[in-house]
Amino acid sequence: MDVIEAGPAYVAVLARLHAAAFPDDPWDERSFAALLGQPGVVCFVDERGGFLLLRVVLDEAEILSVGVTVPRQGIGGALMRQAIRAAGWRGVKTIHLEVAAENAAARALYAALGFTQTGLRKAYYPNGGDALTLCLGLAD
Numbered sequence: 589m590d591v592i593e594a595g596p597a598y599v600a601v602l603a604r605l606h607a608a609a610f611p612d613d614p615w616d617e618r619s620f621a622a623l624l625g626q627p628g629v630v631c632f633v634d635e636r637g638g639f640l641l642l643r644v645v646l647d648e649a650e651i652l653s654v655g656v657t658v659p660r661q662g663i664g665g666a667l668m669r670q671a672i673r674a675a676g677w678r679g680v681k682t683i684h685l686e687v688a689a690e691n692a693a694a695r696a697l698y699a700a701l702g703f704t705q706t707g708l709r710k711a712y713y714p715n716g717g718d719a720l721t722l723c724l725g726l727a728d
Contacts, residue, residue, distance in 0.1 A: 593630065593631070594633040598631065602633070609657050629643050632667055634656075636663050639653075639655050648683075649684070651671060651683065654685075664697050682724065683723065683724045683726065686709065686712070688718070
């Protein structure tokens with residue numbers, strides 16, 4: 589399987605992946621160490637080039653970040669499906685995320701997975717771009 593759960597030993601890998609996926613706003617190793625030290629935060633790495641951070645609080649979860657360094661290889665989908673499974677195993681009923689309104693590829697993936705738009709955050713990103721808030725209800 590290409591997707592693995594990644595703990596604190598992966599902070600250097602995560603920082604490199606994040607820098608490759610988000611060169612304009614990379615997170616450093618300390619940022620990942622701090623996130624992974626928080627209760628309920630789970631990280632997945634796709635060995636082909638991607639990561640996903642998920643935070644679980646009671647019966648809700650939030651996708652904190654998804655980064656893919658090799659486009660159109662199914663990495664984002666594999667990471668999302670693993671996060672959805674892991675959230676279900678942890679008793680999550682609803683998963684939330686934010687996505688840039690102009691990110692058509694991510695929006696298509698999330699729609700295919702069953703996410704629906706719940707809101708709009710105008711000028712949410714540093715570049716002035718809008719964010720859409722999405723959620724997915726998980727079956728019992």
